[in-house]
Amino acid sequence: MKSKKLWSWLALAFGALYFALPLLGTLEFSLRARRGVYSLDAYRSVLADPQFRETFSYSVVMAIFTILVGALIVVPTAYWVRLKLPHWRPVVEFITLLPLVIPPIVIVFGYIRLYNTSSILPLTGTTTGTNLLLMLGYATLSLPYMYRAVDTGLRTIDVGTLTEAAQSLGAGWSTILARVILPNVLVAVLSGAFITFAIVIGEFVLASLLNRPAFGPYMQLTGANKAYEPAALAVIAFSITWICMGLIQLVTRFSKHTNAKR
Amino acid sequence: MQSRKLPLTWVGMVPFTLFALLFLIAPTMYIVVGAFRTSDGGFTLSNLVNLFQPTILASYWISIKISLATALVGCLIGFALAAAVTLGGLPNWLRGPVMTFSGVASNFAGVPLAFAFLATLGRLGLVTVLLKSWFGFNIYTHGFNLLSFFGLTITYLFFQIPLMVLIITPALDGLKREWKEAASILGATGFQYWRIVALPILWPSLLGTLALLFANSFGAVATAYALTGSSMSIVPIMLYAQIRGDVLQDPHLGYALAFGMIVITGLANLAYVWLRVRSERWMR
Amino acid sequence: MASLEIEHLEKSFGANRVVKDFNLSIEEGEFISLLGPSGCGKTTVLRMVAGFESPSGGAIRIGGQDVTHLGANQRNIGMVFQAYALFPNLTVAQNVGFGLRVAKRPRAEIKARVTEMLELIGLPDLGNRYPFQLSGGQQQRVALARALAIQPRVLLLDEPLSALDAKIRVSLREEIRDIQRRLGITTIFVTHDQEEALSISDRVVVMNGGVAEQIGAPFEIYNQPKTRFVAQFVGTLNALEAEVADPARGALRVGNTEVILSEPVTAGQGTPVTLAARPEVLALGRREGNDTVFTGRIVETHFLGSILRVRMEVEGQLIALDTFNRPGNPPPKVGTEAEVSVASRDLLVLAD
Ligand SMILES: Nc1ncnc2c1ncn2[C@@H]1O[C@H](COP(=O)(O)OP(=O)(O)OP(=O)(O)O)[C@@H](O)[C@H]1O
Ligand SMILES: [Mg+2]
Numbered sequence: 073m074k075s076k077k078l079w080s081w082l083a084l085a086f087g088a089l090y091f092a093l094p095l096l097g098t099l100e101f102s103l104r105a106r107r108g109v110y111s112l113d114a115y116r117s118v119l120a121d122p123q124f125r126e127t128f129s130y131s132v133v134m135a136i137f138t139i140l141v142g143a144l145i146v147v148p149t150a151y152w153v154r155l156k157l158p159h160w161r162p163v164v165e166f167i168t169l170l171p172l173v174i175p176p177i178v179i180v181f182g183y184i185r186l187y188n189t190s191s192i193l194p195l196t197g198t199t200t201g202t203n204l205l206l207m208l209g210y211a212t213l214s215l216p217y218m219y220r221a222v223d224t225g226l227r228t229i230d231v232g233t234l235t236e237a238a239q240s241l242g243a244g245w246s247t248i249l250a251r252v253i254l255p256n257v258l259v260a261v262l263s264g265a266f267i268t269f270a271i272v273i274g275e276f277v278l279a280s281l282l283n284r285p286a287f288g289p290y291m292q293l294t295g296a297n298k299a300y301e302p303a304a305l306a307v308i309a310f311s312i313t314w315i316c317m318g319l320i321q322l323v324t325r326f327s328k329h330t331n332a333k334r
Numbered sequence: 335m336q337s338r339k340l341p342l343t344w345v346g347m348v349p350f351t352l353f354a355l356l357f358l359i360a361p362t363m364y365i366v367v368g369a370f371r372t373s374d375g376g377f378t379l380s381n382l383v384n385l386f387q388p389t390i391l392a393s394y395w396i397s398i399k400i401s402l403a404t405a406l407v408g409c410l411i412g413f414a415l416a417a418a419v420t421l422g423g424l425p426n427w428l429r430g431p432v433m434t435f436s437g438v439a440s441n442f443a444g445v446p447l448a449f450a451f452l453a454t455l456g457r458l459g460l461v462t463v464l465l466k467s468w469f470g471f472n473i474y475t476h477g478f479n480l481l482s483f484f485g486l487t488i489t490y491l492f493f494q495i496p497l498m499v500l501i502i503t504p505a506l507d508g509l510k511r512e513w514k515e516a517a518s519i520l521g522a523t524g525f526q527y528w529r530i531v532a533l534p535i536l537w538p539s540l541l542g543t544l545a546l547l548f549a550n551s552f553g554a555v556a557t558a559y560a561l562t563g564s565s566m567s568i569v570p571i572m573l574y575a576q577i578r579g580d581v582l583q584d585p586h587l588g589y590a591l592a593f594g595m596i597v598i599t600g601l602a603n604l605a606y607v608w609l610r611v612r613s614e615r616w617m618r
Numbered sequence: 619m620a621s622l623e624i625e626h627l628e629k630s631f632g633a634n635r636v637v638k639d640f641n642l643s644i645e646e647g648e649f650i651s652l653l654g655p656s657g658c659g660k661t662t663v664l665r666m667v668a669g670f671e672s673p674s675g676g677a678i679r680i681g682g683q684d685v686t687h688l689g690a691n692q693r694n695i696g697m698v699f700q701a702y703a704l705f706p707n708l709t710v711a712q713n714v715g716f717g718l719r720v721a722k723r724p725r726a727e728i729k730a731r732v733t734e735m736l737e738l739i740g741l742p743d744l745g746n747r748y749p750f751q752l753s754g755g756q757q758q759r760v761a762l763a764r765a766l767a768i769q770p771r772v773l774l775l776d777e778p779l780s781a782l783d784a785k786i787r788v789s790l791r792e793e794i795r796d797i798q799r800r801l802g803i804t805t806i807f808v809t810h811d812q813e814e815a816l817s818i819s820d821r822v823v824v825m826n827g828g829v830a831e832q833i834g835a836p837f838e839i840y841n842q843p844k845t846r847f848v849a850q851f852v853g854t855l856n857a858l859e860a861e862v863a864d865p866a867r868g869a870l871r872v873g874n875t876e877v878i879l880s881e882p883v884t885a886g887q888g889t890p891v892t893l894a895a896r897p898e899v900l901a902l903g904r905r906e907g908n909d910t911v912f913t914g915r916i917v918e919t920h921f922l923g924s925i926l927r928v929r930m931e932v933e934g935q936l937i938a939l940d941t942f943n944r945p946g947n948p949p950p951k952v953g954t955e956a957e958v959s960v961a962s963r964d965l966l967v968l969a970d
Contacts, residue, residue, distance in 0.1 A: 080422025083414045084432075087495070091439060093461055094492060097454030145353050152346035160347065167354050172546060173599050174362055175553025177570050178592040181577055182361020185368065185585075208357045215358075267441065274444045276556035281577055291445040292560050295452075302449040309446035310438075317437045512703030515670055516761075518690040519697045520717035520768060530716070534707040 095310065102303035114304040123290060131279075131287035134203075135272035138210040139265040142218045145211065147261060150222045151253050154231045168219040171212055180209060180278045202282050209278045214268040221267070225260025226253075262323045266316040274309050366596065368589035381590035389567070394594065397552060397569040400483060404490040405547035409540065411491070412498025419499075420506040433503065436496035443493040448560035451489045455480050481562045489561065490551050497550065498543055505539035538610045545606035549599040569595055621646040621681060621804040622667070622772055628675035629662050629828075636662050638828040640676070647802040649795065651815035654825035655851065660808045663825075664774050667806065669693050680771050696765030696803075697774040700781060702757040704749040710736070710760050711745035717768035735763040738797060755786040762794065766801065773798065773805040779814065791818055812852050816840060824848045840896075846968045849894055856900070856937040857968070860893040862886065870967075873933025877910050880963045892968040899964035900939035902928060902950065908959035916956055919949040930958060 105113035118124050153160050171179070183205055187195035195201035234256070238248045254261070279286035291309070295302040372378045385391070418424060419432050454461050457474060465471045479485055509532055517527040533540075555570040564575050569591065576588040622644040629637040637659045644650050652660040665671045667678055669690030677686050685693050704713050712719075714735050715728045723731075736742045739759040749757055758778055765773060775794070779787045795818040798805050809815050815822050816836040824831045824839060824847075832844045843849035850857075860877070863869040865887060868879035872893060885891060901908055914932035926941050926949055939958060941947075950956055 077423045080418035080424050083418040083422070084424065084428070087411070087415045090495075091435070091492070094450040094454045097460035098450040100460050101453030101458075145350055148346065149350035152343075156343045156346065164350070167358070170358055173549050173603050174358075175549070175555075175570060175592075175595050175599065177553060177555050177573055177577075178365055178595055179358065179361055181573070181588065181592050182364045183357075184577065186361050186364050208353070211353070212357050270441045274446060274556075276444050276559070277574070281574070288445055288556065291449075292556070295445065295449055295560050296563070303453045306446035306449035306453070310442055310450070313438050313442050317434055317441070320437070321434055510701075510703065512699045512701060513705060515668070515690070516697070516699065516703045516705070516764075517716070517720075519668055519670075519693070519695055520720065520764070521691050521694070522716070522720040523691060526720045530720070531705045531707065535705075 098303045098306045102300060102307050105300040114300040118301050118304050127285050127287045127290035130285055131273050134207055135269045137207050138272050139268050142211045142214055142268060143261050146218045146222050148249055150226055154226050155235060168215050172216050176213055177277050180281050206278055206282050206284050210272050214271055217267040218264040221260045221264035222257055225257035229256045259323055263320040266320045270313045270316040273312055365589050365592045369593035381586045384587050385590050385594055393567045393569050393572050400486055401548045401552040403487050404494045404551045405544050408491055408494030408498050408547050409544050412495045413502055416499045416503045416506055420503055436499040439496040440493050440500055444556035445560040447492055448557045481566060486558060489557060494547050501543045502539060505536055541606045541609050545602045548602045552599055620644060623679040626676040627673055630674045636828050640830055644804055646804055649798055649805045649820045651819040651822045652808045652825055653812055653815040653822050656810060658825045659828040660825055661776055664776050664808050668695055668697050668774055694770050695772050695774060696770035698761045698765050698778045700777045702761045704757055704761055706749050710747050713760055714763045714767050731767055735767050739763045754782050755790055773803050775807045777808055849968055854897050856895050858893045858935050860891050862889045862891060875912050875933060878962055894966040894968050895960055897938045897940040899960055901959050902941055903957055904959050908961050910960050910962050912958045916950050916952050916954050921949060
């Protein structure tokens with residue numbers, strides 16, 4: 073009994089050390105920009121860089137669109153599968169898990185070949201087209217997370233009864249989805265949304281290979297050319313991830329209080 | 335049958351199907367088919383045969399080694415951490431923070447992760463410097479290099495371990511206290527309980543996580559690229575360079591390279607499915 | 619020598635004293651029930667005997683050996699859990715053989731013993747099934763077989779029947795008792811169902827708030843409850859507010875009716891006391907040997923098949939009485955006047 077507890081503490085301490093050191097190291101390194109003293113110079117230089125602002129806002133906008141499009145595809149589908157096509161579920165689940173198995177670099181390679189200027193759907197030919205392609209690629213990458221979150225959310229509500237109740241009051245499909253189902257799975261959608269946000273903000277491969285000025289490639293470029301700024305960027309990226317996860321926690325906790333015991 | 339009775343039910347699946355086809359299935363199939371085609375469209379196996387050249391084989395091999403190592407070690411350490419938090423008799427309040435942190439760290443991959451490890455274990459990194467100034471121990475003169483198999487493994491573990499913790503904790507929670515008690519009152523030691531009862535029950539989850547962790551690190555480009563540039567020739571980086579047009583010059587070899595990646599992650603997952611079916615006879 | 623002795627057992631969770639000075643001595647082959655309301659500490663006592671919780675004080679001896687600080691896996695005890703707790707990844711046969719397997723017994727011995735056990739519980743053909751392919755009742759039998767396979771010194775059962783439906787509950791409890799008798803194994807059975815406890819136990823321990831209020835044979839517990847709690851918890855009880863009229867004669871007054879008890883009372887004149895009687899000792903109308911008679915009004919009748927339960931108002935207080943159904947005696951009409959009689963030796967005076 074006693075020794076079990078000791079081992080547990082040891083394991084935890086080891087974990088804490090392994091995970092704390094890189095974070096501490098990064099923080100410390102990001103403050104070293106000025107010789108001999110700790111300073112915020114690296115951050116100042118990052119924030120003053122117009123490219124930082126451009127790429128960052130580009131990625132934020134991308135993330136927002138990705139979330140919207142992802143939710144628009146996933147919520148009705150998950151709802152429909154639960155309501156009408158339960159025997160499709162294994163298939164749909166399998167497809168949504170594929171992005172975890174097929175490496176993103178392979179997927180984007182396919183995009184580049186399939187949607188190049190000489191194809192039927194020359195998305196990469198225009199900036200808007202490429203942006204669209206990138207956004208849909210992000211939606212693909214976040215599909216496993218979004219679908220799982222929404223599906224779990226749907227499990228806690230009785231989809232069939234809610235739908236019938238709404239139909240008996242004369243609601244059409246779009247009304248049911250927007251006014252009945254969505255509010256009920258909003259929490260799930262939000263937690264999927266924050267993960268999507270965290271993924272999109274730092275994503276490198278897709279943006280880089282599609283040649284879009286996103287935050288990920290910018291960070292990579294900074295890393296290749298500067299000394300202390302990369303560490304500052306890592307701290308910023310890490311904080312963003314933290315904030316996203318914190319928001320997920322907050323939202324789920326909030327929802328537990330409001331609709332406990334369904 | 336269903337669709338004849340309710341001819342419109344399938345309409346609800348159109349957006350998703352279209353999306354999955356256009357942006358997931360078709361691109362992948364395009365690559366797969368391309369791997370078997372010559373540049374003028376005929377069928378060939380020579381692209382695949384071309385994979386069997388020493389540099390490419392070596393890069394597959396090192397990719398597989400890194401992925402296996404990070405998946406196995408990540409599983410082991412992640413399992414130990416999850417077990418410590420769920421079953422190890424640690425205070426209950428620890429759980430929430432550990433889970434939240436795992437959520438963060440498992441998503442903290444890519445370029446910034448590389449920066450973090452450079453700032454820590456790079457030549458000027460915090461740990462490197464501290465070890466040198468406190469103990470006079472220079473890890474770089476003792477064979478350590480962040481831009482190596484070992485360095486990359488250590489770095490990847492930063493997202494592999496938390497992913498394992500996230501996935502395996504619910505499975506550990508599913509172990510009923512009564513099973514442990516029933517085993518021990520029947521005379522089993524803790525070790526026997528784990529060997530005969532707990533591990534077999536966890537086996538499917540463990541295998542699934544292993545396959546997932548493997549694929550996760552096998553396809554990762556950003557961390558390695560930001561860490562090593564193109565100096566570390568693992569498959570995804572080779573493919574990345576190929577797509578950017580830096581090397582190889584033969585797009586069909588690129589298809590073959592990508593196809594090889596799909597085959598390997600696919601095999602890992604097939605192995606998982608097969609083992610899982612075998613080990614789950616006792617489940618509904 | 620007693621088979622299992624529990625002396626001054628104590629358990630606290632933090633500041634919460636859950637088991638208080640619990641003493642119990644069980645003879646070889648005896649079947650003991652722990653009976654009490656939810657949260658009274660039954661499970662906690664059982665888990666301390668099993669070795670899952672360590673006592674805050676006191677001692678537990680099995681066959682004279684002090685096991686208080688022995689690990690659960692060294693006590694050689696069999697235990698059956700409320701939720702079966704079968705290992706889901708092992709077949710029925712593997713479950714039953716688990717104890718012998720971890721004790722590294724030879725394969726042939728395990729096989730023989732498993733067959734024997736499966737026959738004992740009446741499921742000889744189900745050895746190759748997995749637990750999920752069994753009904754609840756079958757699972758619990760397998761759990762029993764698994765516990766018995768190691769030939770334990772003591773068998774512990776923690777509400778083994780409460781997850782089953784009513785019919786199986788009755789048949790399985792008879793079966794458990796039957797098997798227990800055949801093997802002659804010392805058994806502690808935890809339940810909060812008094813009928814269960816009374817029907818199959820050699821002795822019953824009635825617990826309340828971590829204390830053993832009374833230990834005795836079912837007949838004794840039911841008919842001579844030592845405390846008000848025991849009287850009220852076990853069986854249905856009519857309680858009538860009364861007042862001591864004449865201590866020496868054993869006379870009490872309930873409203874306007876005088877009741878003469880078979881013994882003098884100790885309390886002084888005018889002291890309020892509670893007079894208690896089981897529904898089945900009360901009779902509708904006068905009957906030979908019933909020396910106390912009340913008059914009252916019929917409030918309700920419930921026809922329960924073999925039994926007719928009548929609620930009456932007597933001296934401004936409600937009582938219930940049970941009579942056996944007889945085809946020639948239809949239930950009395952609600953609202954009519956009636957007499958109730960009882961033998962004074964069947965009355966209990968409850969101290970508070
Ligand atoms: N591990 C524990 N930590 C703190 N308190 C506990 C613990 N286990 C039990 N208790 C408390 O001890 C008291 C007795 O619990 P116990 O489980 O023994 O009751 P019980 O008689 O078995 O009830 P039931 O009929 O509901 O099973 C309860 O008040 C319970 O809350
Ligand atoms: Mg209990």
